Amino acid sequence: MSAHPLVPFSPPSDIGPFRIRPASEDDLPALVRLDTELFPDFAYPYFALRQFLDMYTDHLLVLDDGSCLHGYALSAPSADGCRSWILGLGVAKQLRGQGLARRLMQETLRRLPIDGVHEVWLTVEPTNTAAIALYRSLGFAEQGAREGYFGPGNDRLLLALRH
Secondary structure (H helix, E strand, O other), rough: OOOOOOEEEEEOOOOOEEEEEEEOOOHHHHHHHHHHHOOOOOOOOOOHHHHHHOOOOOHHHEEEEOEEEEEEEEEEEEEOOEEEEEHHHHHHEEHHHHHHHHHHHHHHHHHHHHHHHEEEEEEOOOOOOOHHHHHHHHHOEEEEEEOOOOOOOEEEEEEEEEO
16 A cells, blocks of 8 residues: 555646636637647657547647646546546646646646546556656556657556555
């Protein structure tokens, strides 16, 4: 069991000019552009983000400043509601290191228990030390490595946070 169980976090408060909110249909073009900038080799196509918005309305969160999207977090609760996967987390490169990804994850983790989620899973590139440190600081524990998870040469670490 994790030292940091899934517990409700306080909602993000002071994050300067930014706010975290559920994505809307109007956000889709900007979200596709942002995802492509953040993950050029693994970006979701428009249709996938459209379907994620429809299926996980309250779990596709965006970080905006009122005029532009600067980040997002996408979680996907399972049909039984007990488990969720983090399918995406990203913040614009020029804004990294300011704690914004942490705030997105905290808000995601605050929302999931409301829906009955007991454990949260994610994968991360083994060389992405900043993301790994963030996830560990939030209580995620490594569950192993998956060779070729996203195809040949695209290995991932598997992490989980359990209540």
